[in-house]
Amino acid sequence: MRLAGSKAPPALGLPFAAHPEDLPMPTRSLALAAAAFALLAAPSPAQTFNGRTASEWVADLAAEDDTTRDYAVWALGQMGERAVRATIRALDDERPRVRRAAAQALARLGALAGEAKDALLARREDADAAVAHAARVALLHVQVDAAQVPALIDELQADDWDCQLAAAEVLAELGPPAAAAARALAGLLTSTDVRLDRTIVHRLERTPPESWNVRAAAARALGSFGPVDGVPIVEALLHCLGNDQWAAREGAAQALVAFPDRAAETAARLIAVLRTDPEWPCRRAAASTLLGIAVAESPALAAVATAMASALKDQDGGVRRIAAEFLGERGGASATTVPALEGLLARPTAKDVMNAANALCKLGPAAPAARSALLQAFVTWKDRDRYDAKEARTAILEALAVVAPDARGEVPELEALLAEREKPKPSVDEARQTAITEAMEQLRAPSRTDRARAMNTIAMLRAQDAIPTLETFLDGDRIATERAMAIQVLMLLDAESIVPRVRPLLDASDPELRRAAAAALAMFSDAESLERTTIVLAEAADVAPKDDLWMLGLMRVSGLAPVMERIASDPREPFGRRWGATTALTCLRVKESAPSVAAMIEAIGKDESLHQSERMQLLAAGLRALVALDPEPHREIFRAHLQSEELEVTEAALHGLAALGDRDALAKRLAESPSERFLLELPAADKRRLESVRLRLSQVKGCTLREVIARLGPALGVTIELSPQVDPKVLDGHFGNYIDFLGFHPSALEILGAMGSMALFSGEPLDPQISSDVIRLVPREAPRDRLRK
Numbered sequence: 003m004r005l006a007g008s009k010a011p012p013a014l015g016l017p018f019a020a021h022p023e024d025l026p027m028p029t030r031s032l033a034l035a036a037a038a039f040a041l042l043a044a045p046s047p048a049q050t051f052n053g054r055t056a057s058e059w060v061a062d063l064a065a066e067d068d069t070t071r072d073y074a075v076w077a078l079g080q081m082g083e084r085a086v087r088a089t090i091r092a093l094d095d096e097r098p099r100v101r102r103a104a105a106q107a108l109a110r111l112g113a114l115a116g117e118a119k120d121a122l123l124a125r126r127e128d129a130d131a132a133v134a135h136a137a138r139v140a141l142l143h144v145q146v147d148a149a150q151v152p153a154l155i156d157e158l159q160a161d162d163w164d165c166q167l168a169a170a171e172v173l174a175e176l177g178p179p180a181a182a183a184a185r186a187l188a189g190l191l192t193s194t195d196v197r198l199d200r201t202i203v204h205r206l207e208r209t210p211p212e213s214w215n216v217r218a219a220a221a222r223a224l225g226s227f228g229p230v231d232g233v234p235i236v237e238a239l240l241h242c243l244g245n246d247q248w249a250a251r252e253g254a255a256q257a258l259v260a261f262p263d264r265a266a267e268t269a270a271r272l273i274a275v276l277r278t279d280p281e282w283p284c285r286r287a288a289a290s291t292l293l294g295i296a297v298a299e300s301p302a303l304a305a306v307a308t309a310m311a312s313a314l315k316d317q318d319g320g321v322r323r324i325a326a327e328f329l330g331e332r333g334g335a336s337a338t339t340v341p342a343l344e345g346l347l348a349r350p351t352a353k354d355v356m357n358a359a360n361a362l363c364k365l366g367p368a369a370p371a372a373r374s375a376l377l378q379a380f381v382t383w384k385d386r387d388r389y390d391a392k393e394a395r396t397a398i399l400e401a402l403a404v405v406a407p408d409a410r411g412e413v414p415e416l417e418a419l420l421a422e423r424e425k426p427k428p429s430v431d432e433a434r435q436t437a438i439t440e441a442m443e444q445l446r447a448p449s450r451t452d453r454a455r456a457m458n459t460i461a462m463l464r465a466q467d468a469i470p471t472l473e474t475f476l477d478g479d480r481i482a483t484e485r486a487m488a489i490q491v492l493m494l495l496d497a498e499s500i501v502p503r504v505r506p507l508l509d510a511s512d513p514e515l516r517r518a519a520a521a522a523l524a525m526f527s528d529a530e531s532l533e534r535t536t537i538v539l540a541e542a543a544d545v546a547p548k549d550d551l552w553m554l555g556l557m558r559v560s561g562l563a564p565v566m567e568r569i570a571s572d573p574r575e576p577f578g579r580r581w582g583a584t585t586a587l588t589c590l591r592v593k594e595s596a597p598s599v600a601a602m603i604e605a606i607g608k609d610e611s612l613h614q615s616e617r618m619q620l621l622a623a624g625l626r627a628l629v630a631l632d633p634e635p636h637r638e639i640f641r642a643h644l645q646s647e648e649l650e651v652t653e654a655a656l657h658g659l660a661a662l663g664d665r666d667a668l669a670k671r672l673a674e675s676p677s678e679r680f681l682l683e684l685p686a687a688d689k690r691r692l693e694s695v696r697l698r699l700s701q702v703k704g705c706t707l708r709e710v711i712a713r714l715g716p717a718l719g720v721t722i723e724l725s726p727q728v729d730p731k732v733l734d735g736h737f738g739n740y741i742d743f744l745g746f747h748p749s750a751l752e753i754l755g756a757m758g759s760m761a762l763f764s765g766e767p768l769d770p771q772i773s774s775d776v777i778r779l780v781p782r783e784a785p786r787d788r789l790r791k
């Protein structure tokens with residue numbers, strides 16, 4: 003089941019830090035459930051889909067028109083667990099169409115809606131026949147359990163098409179544990195029952211089209227099982243290739259990929275589908291399966307290669323792509339391969355040209371006859387001014403480089419490509435130093451854009467040599483924006499020497515420059531300017547939007563707590579600012595703020611002016627804040643919200659009880675969130691010790707694990723070592739951009755937790771084993787002893 007994506011966290015406005023071998027750094031999405039941050043990092047503010055909560059989508063189930071109602075069913079399915087409880091409540095609606103649509107939505111949620119079982123059982127006896135039927139079908143979908151296989155086999159023989167379809171789909175989801183159903187499923191493929199011969203295609207605006215066919219679902223299930231002793235699965239699938247319904251033929255063609263040992267007898271039938279089937283999904287499925295089963299040693303290889311060469315003329319681009327991929331990988335021995343790829347290379351579509359060129363590139367020296375065709379294609383695409391022409395030319399050049407490197411004298415671009423490849427490659431250190439030298443020179447460029455680009459490069463490379471030059475950018479003859487950026491880069495370079503020069507900038511006339519100065523002084527913990535720094539940041543809070551308030555909290559300036567309390571508790575403030583301030587309180591971790599947050603939670607529950615979705619988000623943020631601030635006096639608040647209609651609120655309440663040592667809550671958190679095991683199992687004494695030691699963000703962000711260990715071990719007074727199961731290369735992994743989530747002064751606890759998240763640390767996920775004098779880092783997958791004192 004696909005889940006709606008989480009919103010990415012806001013950046014802190016600081017340039018990104020990385021090592022030269024990682025440039026450009028790929029964008030990474032943040033897993034908000036990353037280890038060790040569940041109590042510290044604020045999750046996405048909205049638990050919505052397309053901007054609407056589950057309750058709002060449930061309201062659409064009452065719509066008179068089918069389209070609105072169907073779209074709501076689809077949207078609730080997309081929301082996953084977040085939609086379950088609101089949808090279950092809709093089963094009790096007085097209107098039959100709402101109850102029916104709610105059951106359909108729960109069916110889409112599948113196993114995620116397991117808690118709906120009892121409610122659906124009750125609705126099987128609904129007075130409305132359509133509701134009862136929908137509940138029966140939904141029950142099959144939500145009970146994805148191998149223990150249900152006998153019942154599912156019975157449903158395969160039912161008189162109801164929908165129940166047969168549901169049973170086959172669930173068996174496919176179960177896979178090999180449901181192999182006892184193989185004979186019944188194979189029977190569906192050969193059955194003459196005309197009820198099975200229908201395909202329903204569902205098209206809804208803004209959603210992908212979907213098709214349903216019982217035989218297709220049965221074929222998928224058999225494909226998920228693989229061979230089953232005594233059951234003629236392959237024969238049943240081959241029989242289904244002749245079915246009148248295209249969806250059934252497609253499903254059978256896809257399933258045959260699970261039987262590569264039968265390639266000799268299945269290839270001929272799949273080739274026939276590839277050549278003659280009128281429906282492109284069937285031809286594409288056949289091509290894909292042939293790609294999977296016709297391996298180098300297969301006796302069917304030659305026949306498949308010939309068929310794939312012909313398929314390069316197929317009307318469907320997907321079929322042509324698969325055929326080109328096959329020929330590039332396995333078509334070298336066929337006399338038809340290169341001529342066919344030359345024909346694809348001459349098509350007017352850039353994707354075809356790239357697919358052909360990539361295939362010829364794989365064939366390499368085995369395709370010298372393609373030299374002329376590649377040269378002609380390059381000329382053809384050289385003068386085209388299309389958005390994809392550059393990609394096509396690049397693919398052609400790559401092919402020429404391996405197929406016909408002797409053409410370098412005829413094609414200047416090929417000469418340049420090969421000459422560049424022939425140059426000796428500088429070492430990483432040499433490349434880094436060259437980049438730093440160039441950036442240092444660019445700092446003197448007349449263009450502000452060029453200077454800004456140079457600053458980003460310096461930040462990425464952590465070029466300490468640039469600190470004296472960047473300090474000159476703090477002088478008054480520079481514009482405020484450039485001075486502010488210089489401060490941000492110097493912060494990443496951990497240039498504590500700038501503190502005396504930055505203090506006067508707290509009184510600068512430009513607010514951006516004042517805030518940059520305050521951020522630097524906050525990160526370097528400058529006690530002399532703390533009072534003025536707090537005032538500047540409080541002024542920023544008065545006008546900041548929600549995400550900026552969150553970031554102010556990450557600076558961990560405790561004097562901001564009263565400001566955030568005021569914003570969070572004021573019902574006249576916009577919802578977004580209240581959420582941002584509450585989240586900031588979570589980050590500030592000032593225990594004295596807990597009573598204010600508890601009062602806010604109570605007031606929110608009574609505030610009728612708030613939209614339902616806003617109320618839920620503020621409640622969740624408030625509960626998370628209490629967990630971080632002082633959970634002990636607020637046990638009853640957590641208990642009161644355990645049965646909330648919104649999953650986000652329930653999870654926050656559960657987390658609070660787990661933090662208080664509630665065994666049931668802790669067990670559930672451990673079962674549902676294995677990535678948080680490090681934090682949840684950590685003994686209190688170890689937790690306090692690890693929370694008491696902090697580094698600066700600049701000492702972690704963009705640094706390698708080796709560098710972080712060199713700072714963190716001495717600060718804790720322990721030895722940090724890798725277990726033998728960990729690849730030593732992991733020491734070169736670095737902490738990336740999302741480490742900003744930990745604030746300006748991440749604790750040892752947070753830093754160790756970051757090692758378990760690929761979103762925060764680019765090495766393999768690691769878990770710490772804690773003892774009094776050694777912290778051992780073990781791979782996440784390895785068996786672990788419980789964390790101990």
